[in-house]
Amino acid sequence: MPLRLLKFGFSKTYPEPRMFRSPDRLKSSYDAVIIGGGGHGLAAAYYLSRDHGMNNIAVLERGYIGSGNTGRNTTIIRSNYLTPEGVKFYDQSVQLWQDLSVDFDLNLFYSTRGHFTLAHTDASVRTMRWRAEVNKHYGIDSELVAPEDVKAACPEMDLNCGGHTPVLGALYHAPGSIARHDAVAWGYGRGADQRGVEIHQQTEVVGIQVEADRVTGVATSRGQIATPRVLCAVAGFTPRLLQMVNLPSPIYVHPLQAMVSEPMKPWLDPIIVSGSLHVYVSQTARGELVMGASLDPYELHASRSTLEFAEGLSAQMLELFPFLSHVKIVRQWAGMADMTPDFAPIMGKTPIAGFYLDAGWGTWGFKATPVCGKTMAYTVANDKNHELIQDFSLDRFKRYELVGEKGAASVGH
Ligand code: FAD
Numbered sequence: 001m002p003l004r005l006l007k008f009g010f011s012k013t014y015p016e017p018r019m020f021r022s023p024d025r026l027k028s029s030y031d032a033v034i035i036g037g038g039g040h041g042l043a044a045a046y047y048l049s050r051d052h053g054m055n056n057i058a059v060l061e062r063g064y065i066g067s068g069n070t071g072r073n074t075t076i077i078r079s080n081y082l083t084p085e086g087v088k089f090y091d092q093s094v095q096l097w098q099d100l101s102v103d104f105d106l107n108l109f110y111s112t113r114g115h116f117t118l119a120h121t122d123a124s125v126r127t128m129r130w131r132a133e134v135n136k137h138y139g140i141d142s143e144l145v146a147p148e149d150v151k152a153a154c155p156e157m158d159l160n161c162g163g164h165t166p167v168l169g170a171l172y173h174a175p176g177s178i179a180r181h182d183a184v185a186w187g188y189g190r191g192a193d194q195r196g197v198e199i200h201q202q203t204e205v206v207g208i209q210v211e212a213d214r215v216t217g218v219a220t221s222r223g224q225i226a227t228p229r230v231l232c233a234v235a236g237f238t239p240r241l242l243q244m245v246n247l248p249s250p251i252y253v254h255p256l257q258a259m260v261s262e263p264m265k266p267w268l269d270p271i272i273v274s275g276s277l278h279v280y281v282s283q284t285a286r287g288e289l290v291m292g293a294s295l296d297p298y299e300l301h302a303s304r305s306t307l308e309f310a311e312g313l314s315a316q317m318l319e320l321f322p323f324l325s326h327v328k329i330v331r332q333w334a335g336m337a338d339m340t341p342d343f344a345p346i347m348g349k350t351p352i353a354g355f356y357l358d359a360g361w362g363t364w365g366f367k368a369t370p371v372c373g374k375t376m377a378y379t380v381a382n383d384k385n386h387e388l389i390q391d392f393s394l395d396r397f398k399r400y401e402l403v404g405e406k407g408a409a410s411v412g413h
Pocket residue numbers: 035036037038039040041060061062063064065066067068069070071072073074075076077203204205206233234235236237256257258292334335336337358361362363364365366367368
């Protein structure tokens with residue numbers, strides 16, 4: 001248990017300082033500017049200052065930290081991907097997650113639950129077997145299991161799914177976990193702030209200066225900043241930012257919605273995902289069911305919620321768990337998923353010197369927050385792509401060297 005929590009619990013006064021400073025003035029120049037105060041931008045700031053000694057950095061956030069997809073996701077953490085590039089990358093992230101609460105001295109409620117991806121057709125059983133074999137080859141704990149194994153871990157599930165799409169097997173991934181998403185942004189933000197990084201909320205980047213194919217500064221809603229390095233980590237806003245530097249964007253933005261139930265006594269230990277039913281669900285420490293489905297089926301730059309989504313997802317949930325019919329939905333929301341053609345991220349250097357990209361995280365980027373921070377910090381500090389991200393560069397679309405992750409991205413999109 002983090003020491004800070006114990007001190008807080010036993011103290012008679014209110015011992016907590018604010019999580020991070022709110023500097024009232026922007027400086028006229030920084031060694032690096034990070035656009036986007038989501039988990040990825042803040043993690044990069046944290047590792048730049050902690051591991052590379054760079055602390056004359058500004059993180060610029062148009063809203064408040066964690067207000068983008070970082071604070072809107074369903075917090076599933078796993079490394080059971082399909083491609084060798086993906087498996088190695090996400091595995092590093094799962095390793096980093098293990099120590100984060102201690103690193104930050106902040107409880108992230110990281111909870112390892114095991115992760116079942118259900119297969120309801122012969123074709124998806126084949127895909128699960130394929131994923132299990134690739135995973136095992138890289139030392140990842142994944143295996144194909146029988147319906148009885150699913151039932152043993154989750155006796156409440158109707159394996160027949162109302163007789164429509166019976167469960168034929170599942171990919172089981174023991175390290176599958178969940179965590180508290182806002183705390184991840186706060187932990188990275190506080191750690192970066194303590195090392196001198198400035199976090200400027202309510203500060204929007206409205207232009208990026210480039211001279212002779214090299215970045216020289218950014219224009220913000222609060223004034224101009226000169227800088228030789230800009231890291232762009234803005235998720236659903238990436239196409240807008242790429243326009244500012246005249247780079248073509250392979251990213252298309254779809255809303256991704258989610259919802260949460262009233263709290264219930266604990267009954268669901270593992271994380272359950274069904275691609276065929278378009279459902280994923282886990283139960284939080286507070287007892288709520290956090291649920292999601294696939295992307296809204298059209299491009300839209302908006303984070304509105306729809307009744308159609310809540311109705312559709314509730315119906316699919318009841319196929320798996322008919323006993324939930326009396327349970328109330330208390331909240332729903334949406335984020336803007338920055339999707340790529342191959343369902344893999346875009347990371348690293350770009351044709352503009354000093355302009356680095358961390359994007360294309362669509363529906364799968366929360367779990368990657370620590371490894372993205374580490375590898376992007378290395379890339380920015382050394383002006384050299386970290387070896388773990390070499391296959392994710394923007395120019396792979398020109399070279400037709402895609403990293404096909406659709407079969408493992410999340411639910412069937
Ligand atoms: P964000 O958190 O979106 O941060 C980007 C920030 O940039 C925002 O705060 C935004 O305000 C800011 N910004 C944008 N434009 C500007 C500008 N011009 N100037 C300044 N600031 C700007 N991933 C998983 O791994 N597991 C899951 O279970 C999962 N579930 C999901 C469920 C939903 C409903 C959604 C929407 C996403 C889910 N994801 C999941 C994906 C994951 O949430 C994202 O990939 C990840 O959080 C991206 O983090 P980020 O820091 O890159 O982006």
